[in-house]
Amino acid sequence: MSEFYQLGVCYYPEHWPQSQWADDAADMAARGISKVRIGEFAWSRIEPARGNFQWDRLDGAIETLSAAGLKIILGTPTATPPKWLMDEYDDILAVDKDGRPRRFGSRRHYCFSSKSYVRESGRITRAVAERYGKHPALYAWQTDNEYGCHDTSRSWSPMAQAAFRLWLREKYKTVDALNTAWGGVFWSMEFQNFDQIDLPNLTVTEPNPSHVLDFYRFSSDQVIKFNRVQCDIIRARSDAPISHNFMGYYGEFDHFKLSQDLDIATWDSYPLGFLDIGPTGDFERSHYMRQGHPDFAGFHHDLYRGCKSRWWVMEQQPGPVNWADHNPAPIDGMVKTWSLEAFAHGAEGVSWFRYRQAPFAQEQFHAGLKRVDNAASQGGIEAAQTAAILETLPEAETQNAKTALVFSYEALWMSEIQPQGKARNFWRRMTDWYGAARKAGLDVDIISETKDFAGYDIVMIADLPIISPDFIDRLKQSKAQFIFGPGCGGKTKDFHIPPNLVPGNLQDVLALKVIKTETLRAGVATPGGGHIWQDYVETDLPAQFDGALFSDANIHYFTTVPGEALLQKAFAKICKTAGVETTVLPDGVRVRRRGDLTFVFNYNPHAVTLPDSLIGAMRFRSGQPELAPGETAVLTAQD
Numbered sequence: 303m304s305e306f307y308q309l310g311v312c313y314y315p316e317h318w319p320q321s322q323w324a325d326d327a328a329d330m331a332a333r334g335i336s337k338v339r340i341g342e343f344a345w346s347r348i349e350p351a352r353g354n355f356q357w358d359r360l361d362g363a364i365e366t367l368s369a370a371g372l373k374i375i376l377g378t379p380t381a382t383p384p385k386w387l388m389d390e391y392d393d394i395l396a397v398d399k400d401g402r403p404r405r406f407g408s409r410r411h412y413c414f415s416s417k418s419y420v421r422e423s424g425r426i427t428r429a430v431a432e433r434y435g436k437h438p439a440l441y442a443w444q445t446d447n448e449y450g451c452h453d454t455s456r457s458w459s460p461m462a463q464a465a466f467r468l469w470l471r472e473k474y475k476t477v478d479a480l481n482t483a484w485g486g487v488f489w490s491m492e493f494q495n496f497d498q499i500d501l502p503n504l505t506v507t508e509p510n511p512s513h514v515l516d517f518y519r520f521s522s523d524q525v526i527k528f529n530r531v532q533c534d535i536i537r538a539r540s541d542a543p544i545s546h547n548f549m550g551y552y553g554e555f556d557h558f559k560l561s562q563d564l565d566i567a568t569w570d571s572y573p574l575g576f577l578d579i580g581p582t583g584d585f586e587r588s589h590y591m592r593q594g595h596p597d598f599a600g601f602h603h604d605l606y607r608g609c610k611s612r613w614w615v616m617e618q619q620p621g622p623v624n625w626a627d628h629n630p631a632p633i634d635g636m637v638k639t640w641s642l643e644a645f646a647h648g649a650e651g652v653s654w655f656r657y658r659q660a661p662f663a664q665e666q667f668h669a670g671l672k673r674v675d676n677a678a679s680q681g682g683i684e685a686a687q688t689a690a691i692l693e694t695l696p697e698a699e700t701q702n703a704k705t706a707l708v709f710s711y712e713a714l715w716m717s718e719i720q721p722q723g724k725a726r727n728f729w730r731r732m733t734d735w736y737g738a739a740r741k742a743g744l745d746v747d748i749i750s751e752t753k754d755f756a757g758y759d760i761v762m763i764a765d766l767p768i769i770s771p772d773f774i775d776r777l778k779q780s781k782a783q784f785i786f787g788p789g790c791g792g793k794t795k796d797f798h799i800p801p802n803l804v805p806g807n808l809q810d811v812l813a814l815k816v817i818k819t820e821t822l823r824a825g826v827a828t829p830g831g832g833h834i835w836q837d838y839v840e841t842d843l844p845a846q847f848d849g850a851l852f853s854d855a856n857i858h859y860f861t862t863v864p865g866e867a868l869l870q871k872a873f874a875k876i877c878k879t880a881g882v883e884t885t886v887l888p889d890g891v892r893v894r895r896r897g898d899l900t901f902v903f904n905y906n907p908h909a910v911t912l913p914d915s916l917i918g919a920m921r922f923r924s925g926q927p928e929l930a931p932g933e934t935a936v937l938t939a940q941d
């Protein structure tokens with residue numbers, strides 16, 4: 303198996319008798335797998351009592367796996383502090399928003415602001431890094447596991463409160479500055495000193511939005527700090543790259559910022575679980591029930607590629623999961639298609655979660671590549687098929703796209719803190735705009751709001767309340783077409799309405815002012831084909847699409863949240879202006895290019911005939927024009 307497209311699997315040697323490890327390792331290698339992630343929940347076995355390190359089993363597992371030619375991705379076990387450690391401290395558990403301390407008995411039962419836990423997680427990280435940092439079988443590290451999973455990045459504990467006060471003191475220096483920034487005079491919420499400031503929960507009605515936004519910023523910084531402690535400890539003892547596994551539809555900390563401390567960003571892709579619990583419409587939920595939404599995985603691949611050019615899928619769904627409200631099984635071929643799709647978007651590797659289904663504890667219904675009786679599951683069969691296809695592909699480098707979507711974690715927080723309408727859904731807006739470009743056959747980069755716009759023909763900014771002067775400077779230096787959603791530029795950094803009204807600083811380049819905004823129930827249409835939100839504007843610019851869009855040279859502003867048809871029409875028009883060529887893809891089909899390769903994915907539950915306009919002069923390396931449900935075709939320039 304080539305090292306260019308790498309395959310991996312998540313394995314828990316501590317769940318299986320030692321006598322089984324060698325067979326498991328040989329089977330993984332036979333399926334084309336070359337990397338195994340282990341260790342991320344194994345603290346109770348590594349250190350069953352304080353200071354009593356039992357390395358034998360982990361040593362043995364690493365030896366057995368590496369004897370089969372596998373390399374190790376080693377997790378620091380800090381997502382699961384063991385019982386003995388929890389019993390030693392009364393300041394590790396996080397507190398939920400309702401003020402209830404969390405309990406031992408599952409995982410992630412710690413508060414990022416617990417000084418005791420920061421110290422303990424550093425201690426175990428140091429021990430593991432000292433033992434394995436220079437091990438020849440070590441390929442990479444993973445810090446902890448899924449920061450924030452199970453609603454854990456924001457903690458409402460006394461430790462968080464104390465750390466928040468310090469953070470505020472550092473940011474504002476004087477309490478008067480804080481009172482002004484927060485507009486504390488409103489409802490007599492002014493403070494006389496920093497020690498009076500509580501966390502923004504358990505208030506009678508909604509807390510002050512600027513207070514909440516600062517608490518969210520602080521909580522994000524705490525996660526980043528926690529991770530940095532582990533990274534520094536590891537780097538002092540090991541040259542292996544450091545990764546962390548992010549999640550889907552999750553943004554409670556700034557992943558762009560945290561990724562600056564990583565070498566590889568990874569994420570955990572569960573397309574069916576997220577179709578069921580994510581921002582999905584009724585038609586999509588049934589049509590894509592066993593395939594997942596065609597833009598879910600692609601969107602996250604591009605988001606995390608935007609966080610770090612080296613990236614992986616660390617956990618790929620291999621069959622039904624156990625944690626959504628309903629847990630269908632993927633149609634045959636889909637596990638392979640999801641896996642190939644990650645490579646199409648530029649992944650270095652894809653690793654399935656998990657090797658064998660566990661017959662005990664919380665995830666008994668979660669599929670693995672192997673069933674409990676040790677036969678291969680459908681996912682296991684498709685793992686080998688994925689490897690066989692990758693084997694035939696040339697080493698294609700990933701290139702940047704010409705279309706960008708701006709993603710801002712602060713914008714997400716602000717949309718949740720003061721949504722001004724229940725139907726506003728940040729993730730949906732992001733994936734709809736992303737999807738508009740993908741349906742037109744374009745590749746998309748997802749970038750932070752601080753990134754340079756050089757190299758882009760089109761930049762989409764669906765939701766960005768704070769538009770800084772620096773953003774405007776970068777925009778002015780670019781020739782791209784910029785497409786803004788309603789409400790963009792509508793807030794200052796302190797979460798106030800700008801004195802010159804919405805769109806704030808954007809009025810430098812866009813001769814339009816929003817004088818009134820209304821939000822509407824889902825299902826109520828706005829003129830031109832929008833919904834949810836309507837800005838009323840004062841402008842001399844000509845109205846397009848019944849006033850749904852205004853353009854000032856290369857700056858375009860939607861006054862409403864565009865529905866699918868409006869978005870598609872307006873996007874096509876702007877692409878034409880930009881000289882960007884688009885294709886109309888069949889519904890449920892997506893295309894992604896990597897070097898000379900063009901991958902085509904059929905997310906439909908039925909076969910699709912690919913149009914000649916798409917295939918053009920390319921030849922099929924795998925698949926065919928009649929693309930079966932859930933199948934992938936790989937095409938390349940005729941040679």
Ligand code: GAL
Binds near residue numbers: 570665
């Ligand atoms: C992930 C987690 C894994 C496992 C998996 C099940 O969120 O990292 O440990 O629980 O979900 O789908």
